[in-house]
Amino acid sequence: MASTTPRFTSxxxxxxxxxxxxxxxxxxxxxxxxxxxxxxxxxxxxxxxxTLRVNLTQVATIVIVAVGMTYVIGSGGIDLSxxxxxxxxxxxxxxxxxxxxxxxRSEWIGIPLAIVIPILVAGAFGxxxxxxxxxxxxxxxxxxxxxxxxxxxxxxxxxxxxxxEFNKPHFDYLGTGRPFGIPVQxxxxxxxxxxxxxxxxxxxxxxxxxxxxxxxRAAELAGVPVTRVKRQIYVLSGLLAGLAGLIVVAINTSNDxxxxxxxxxxxxxxxxxxxxxxxxxxxxTVVGTLIGAFFIHxxxxxxxxxxxxxxxxxxxxxxxxLVAVLLQRPKAGWR
Amino acid sequence: MEAGxxxxxxxxxxxxxxxxxxxxxxxxxxxxxALILVFLFGAWxxxxxxxxxxxxxxxxxxxxxxxxxxxxxxFVIMTAGIDLSxxxxxxxxxVTAARLSPHxxxxxxAAAIGIGLLVGAINGGLIAVFKVxxxxxxxxxxxxxxxxxxxxxxxxxxxxxxxxxxxxxxKTEIGPVPLPVAIVIVAYILGSITLNLTxxxxxxxxxxxxxEAARLAxxxxxxxxxxxYLLSGGLAGLAGALLAAQGxxxxxxxxxxxxxxxxxxxxxxxxLLTGGRGSVWxxxxxxxxxxxxFNELNFERGKGIFDLTQYWEEVIxxxxxxxxxxxxxxxxxxxxxTRTM
Numbered sequence: 001m002a003s004t005t006p007r008f009t010s011x012x013x014x015x016x017x018x019x020x021x022x023x024x025x026x027x028x029x030x031x032x033x034x035x036x037x038x039x040x041x042x043x044x045x046x047x048x049x050x051t052l053r054v055n056l057t058q059v060a061t062i063v064i065v066a067v068g069m070t071y072v073i074g075s076g077g078i079d080l081s082x083x084x085x086x087x088x089x090x091x092x093x094x095x096x097x098x099x100x101x102x103x104x105r106s107e108w109i110g111i112p113l114a115i116v117i118p119i120l121v122a123g124a125f126g127x128x129x130x131x132x133x134x135x136x137x138x139x140x141x142x143x144x145x146x147x148x149x150x151x152x153x154x155x156x157x158x159x160x161x162x163x164x165e166f167n168k169p170h171f172d173y174l175g176t177g178r179p180f181g182i183p184v185q186x187x188x189x190x191x192x193x194x195x196x197x198x199x200x201x202x203x204x205x206x207x208x209x210x211x212x213x214x215x216x217r218a219a220e221l222a223g224v225p226v227t228r229v230k231r232q233i234y235v236l237s238g239l240l241a242g243l244a245g246l247i248v249v250a251i252n253t254s255n256d257x258x259x260x261x262x263x264x265x266x267x268x269x270x271x272x273x274x275x276x277x278x279x280x281x282x283x284x285t286v287v288g289t290l291i292g293a294f295f296i297h298x299x300x301x302x303x304x305x306x307x308x309x310x311x312x313x314x315x316x317x318x319x320x321x322l323v324a325v326l327l328q329r330p331k332a333g334w335r
Numbered sequence: 336m337e338a339g340x341x342x343x344x345x346x347x348x349x350x351x352x353x354x355x356x357x358x359x360x361x362x363x364x365x366x367x368x369a370l371i372l373v374f375l376f377g378a379w380x381x382x383x384x385x386x387x388x389x390x391x392x393x394x395x396x397x398x399x400x401x402x403x404x405x406x407x408x409x410f411v412i413m414t415a416g417i418d419l420s421x422x423x424x425x426x427x428x429x430v431t432a433a434r435l436s437p438h439x440x441x442x443x444x445a446a447a448i449g450i451g452l453l454v455g456a457i458n459g460g461l462i463a464v465f466k467v468x469x470x471x472x473x474x475x476x477x478x479x480x481x482x483x484x485x486x487x488x489x490x491x492x493x494x495x496x497x498x499x500x501x502x503x504x505x506k507t508e509i510g511p512v513p514l515p516v517a518i519v520i521v522a523y524i525l526g527s528i529t530l531n532l533t534x535x536x537x538x539x540x541x542x543x544x545x546x547e548a549a550r551l552a553x554x555x556x557x558x559x560x561x562x563x564y565l566l567s568g569g570l571a572g573l574a575g576a577l578l579a580a581q582g583x584x585x586x587x588x589x590x591x592x593x594x595x596x597x598x599x600x601x602x603x604x605x606x607l608l609t610g611g612r613g614s615v616w617x618x619x620x621x622x623x624x625x626x627x628x629f630n631e632l633n634f635e636r637g638k639g640i641f642d643l644t645q646y647w648e649e650v651i652x653x654x655x656x657x658x659x660x661x662x663x664x665x666x667x668x669x670x671x672x673t674r675t676m
Contacts (some may be wrong), residue, residue, distance in 0.1 A: 078470070080595075132657075136664035139608050141417070141470075143660070145595055150653015156646035269474065279468050310490060311587075314482030318475040322461065325471050 024276030025288035027327060032295045035302060043305050053183060057251070059297040060185040061086075061244040063290055066268040066275075067196045068237035070289045073272050074200070075230060076213040076281025077133065077140035079237045082268060084151025085125055086245030086261025089118035091158040093246055094166040094255055111170045119242035125151070126238020130231030144234075148265070155257040163256045166249060175250030185247045192240070197286035209233060213281025270296055270317070274324040296320065365662075366604055366617055370624045377627065381634040390630070392513060396505075397581075398626035399515040400425065400574035400590075402619060405597040405604075406526050407567030409618045412601050413530075414563055415543045415610025416462070416469035421571040422593035423480035424454050426586065428575030430484045433493040433585030436501040443501055447576035448569055454480050455568015459561035469564075477594070484587035492586040495579060505580035515577050519619075522570070526615040539563060543610025599652070600625055603659045628655065 039046040065082050072079045096114045125147060132143035177184040200206035208229045211219040220226045241261070249255045275292030277284045299320055303313040377385045384390060404421045411418045428447035435443040454476055461472045495501050507514040530536035538559040541549040550556050579585045604621030606613030632648055 132660075136661055138660050138664055142598075142602060142608055145598065146653045146657045146660070148653075149592075149595060149599065149656060150650045153646050153649025153651075153653065157650065161646055266474065266478065269471075273471055279471060309486055311482040311485030311487075314485070315479045318477075318479035318482065321471070321475045321478070322467070325467050325475075326461075326465060 024274075024324065024327060025285050025291060028274050028276060028288065028291045028295050028324065032291055032298065035295065035298050039298070039302055043302065046305075055297065055301060056186045056189075057183050059293055060183070060189040061247050062264070062267045062271060062297065063189045063293045064185075064192055064240050064244045064247070065237075065264055066271040066289045066293050067192055067286055068240035069265075069268040069272050070275075070277055070284050070286050071196070071200070071209055071233050072140070072237050073269075073277050073279060074213045074281060074284025075209045075233050076216065077230070077233070078144065078269070078279075079126075079129065079234065080141065080144040080265050081125070081129060081147035081151055082237060082241040082244075083261035083264035084147050084155065085122040085238050085241040086248065086264055087152050087155035087257050088125065088158070089122045089242035089245035090249040090255045090260040091155040091164075091257050092118040092121055093171070093249055094164045095158060111168065114168075114171055115174070115246060118246055119239055122242025122245065123235050123239040126235040126241075127231055129238070130234035133234065134227040134230050152257065155260070159255060159257050161257065163254055165254045167253045172250045172253050175247050175252075185251075188243070188247075193286055193290050200284060200286055205229065205232065210282055210284060213284070215282070267293075267296065270321050273321055292324075366620050366624060370620055370627065373624060373627050373631070377631045377634070381631070381638075385631070385634055388511070392511070392516070394626055394630045395516050395623070396513050398622055399519045400577050401593070401596060401600060401626070402519045402622045403522060403570045403574040403577070404567075404593060405600040405618050405622050406522055406615060407570035408594070408597040408601050409604070409606055409613055409615050410526070410530070410539060410563050411469070411567050412598070412606055412608055413539050413543045413610055413613045414560060415546070415608075416560070416563070417473065417598070417608075418458065418564060418567045419470065419473040419594045420454060420458060420476035420480055421567060421574075421597060422590040422595075423477045423484065424451050424568055424571035425575040425578060425590035425593055426588065427451075427454070427480045427484040427487070428572040429579040429589060430488040430493055430575075430585035430587055432501070432576045432579040433495045434487065436499040436579075437496040440500050440504060443499075443579075444504065444576050447579070448572040451572015451575065452565060452569040455565040455571075456561075458568060459564035462564060463557040463560040473564075481587070488585065488587040490587065492584045495583045495585070502580055502583060504576065515580075518573070518577075522573075523615055523619050530615060535559065535562065540611055543612070545611070596625070596652075599656050602656070625652075625655070 045051055065086070069079060069082065093114045096110060096117060129140075129144050129147065132138050132146070133140050136143075174184055179187070200209065208219070208224050211222070211224050212226055212229060216226060241264075244264070245260055248260050271293035272289050273279070273292070274295055275285060275288030275290070277288060296317060299317055300313055303316060304310075308316075404425065407421065408418055428451050431450045432443040432447040435446045458469075458473055458476055461467045462469050503514075505513075505515060509517050512520075530539065538549070538554050538556075541552070541554055542556055542559060546556065575585075575590070578589060600621040601613075601618050602608065602621075603624060604614070604617035604619070606618060628651075629648065632651065
């Protein structure tokens with residue numbers, strides 16, 4: 001049997017071909033691996049457990065929010081409100097304890113409520129986004145702009161603009177606990193990524209999300225409950241943002257309404273873009289988003305640990321996002 | 336299923352033209368009527384201090400930078416695009432102007448506008464030549480311009496040179512009209528002429544209406560898009576120059592989120608985010624309306640009847656946008672469901 005299949009000849013394995021044939025997710029993974037190798041060789045203390053733990057802890061909240069954003073963008077939408085929702089959720093948690101009811105001050109009732117209520121409230125705001133988008137046919141970028149502009153104001157008003165100390169060991173477990181040596185938020189991140197990746201691929205809901213992103217009108221005619229699914233998508237994004245807000249408060253053992261979730265929408269959108277989910281909707285990859293978030297975070301870590309100025313760091317990240325998106329164009333590749 | 340079945344029935348354009356014009360007119364006047372009502376409310380509630388020429392002129396003056404970036408944003412949005420980088424460009428050009436202020440007003444002003452044009456050219460190039468979506472292009476440039484501003488200022492506010500004549504940009508008055516307000520008026524007149532009387536303006540509207548059709552009709556899409564983002568960058572540069580002159584300082588962390596304020600003003604003015612239609616004058620009315628509302632909130636706080644902490648201002652801004660977009664969605668029966676960007 002003569003092996004005449006041209007595919008396996010060495011000539012077609014040139015670098016341009018490899019770039020053209022790989023998916024954006026694979027490219028992001030490749031870039032991440034290259035960067036890790038570089039760090040392993042050139043950055044002191046990179047290969048220590050402590051560094052890994054710190055990096056994972058920092059990236060976890062971005063990943064959690066970006067998973068919700070992946071669903072939103074996969075459905076052809078965008079959610080600018082996630083940072084503000086994190087701030088609202090973070091501001092609510094201490095409020096629940098500060099109310100003078102004896103019932104809430106007991107840790108067994110107060111702690112679960114301080115976790116559940118803020119997440120549910122953030123989910124309710126997500127429903128509000130979805131309601132505006134489906135009921136009034138408002139574009140997602142504008143509908144979520146309402147809470148982007150107003151949401152942080154709500155958070156500041158809730159805590160009167162002050163940094164609120166919030167030091168409850170059981171609550172802070174969300175940010176500082178380490179069962180089996182693994183930070184709690186990293187475990188949460190892993191579980192969320194696995195469930196979300198599975199759900200996107202294998203559940204009716206996941207298929208509906210991508211069908212809506214691909215062609216909303218066609219999906220509607222094919223019997224997809226577009227309104228309901230879209231609202232659920234924004235609720236999901238809100239719930240995840242709420243959880244991320246609590247994690248940030250737990251890490252800091254305080255709530256600063258100016259800082260919690262600041263610029264999170266940018267980080268999440270960038271992670272999704274680098275990971276290979278196109279902004280046109282219809283396709284999405286949760287694992288890609290995970291890789292994208294890790295890549296962007298490690299670019300930032302590398303530059304900072306080598307003493308590069310904050311400004312340059314931002315410019316490099318902007319460049320990385322643009323390169324990722326340039327490669328992702330329909331007729332991508334080297335031309 | 337045939338693709339053709341999915342389309343909605345085509346409507347005879349001439350039959351709906353009248354109602355479209357009527358609805359546009361109504362929305363255009365709606366924001367003007369709102370402006371008059373808000374002004375009358377202020378005059379009734381806060382009296383002479385509110386209607387004093389000092390208050391009105393300073394309110395207008397303090398909204399000149401929003402007016403400039405909103406003008407650029409109007410053009411961008413009419414092509415169904417978006418420019419998220421303008422806030423960062425304002426900061427970058429303010430820092431540039433402050434650093435170059437020892438060389439005098441003209442050098443600093445030219446450099447501020449020049450750096451805005453440079454960012455605009457990068458945006459326009461990526462969007463027009465490389466076909467990267469406006470949303471993601473300008474999002475990346477938001478990061479990059481902010482980073483450049485931080486580098487250029489060494490992470491701290493840069494003071495405008497004490498001996499420089501740079502602050503004249505803010506302080507000069509032409510008759511009763513402050514120079515920044517005059518600049519804005521001229522910019523809007525030029526913008527209106529460009530949109531309504533030039534080929535470039537027609538192309539902008541054609542692209543926003545239907546880019547594919549415009550392409551098939553042989554219009555120079557890429558060139559038009561490039562110049563639209565260039566213009567937006569240049570206007571943001573000018574806005575940054577004004578900001579530096581106002582505060583006598585260029586701060587790399589200034590103007591965060593201004594792009595969204597500008598978008599809000601454009602939406603309030605009635606320009607559809609789906610592109611293809613709009614007016615620069617309603618955007619100006621939108622900017623003044625937003626400015627007037629915050630001016631009145633300041634007066635209200637001065638009265639001290641309600642406990643209005645400043646945080647509620649942000650909430651009110653969001654609520655206001657909410658009301659406007661719902662009204663807009665209601666008024667435009669022609670509102671189309673479209674993709675995000």
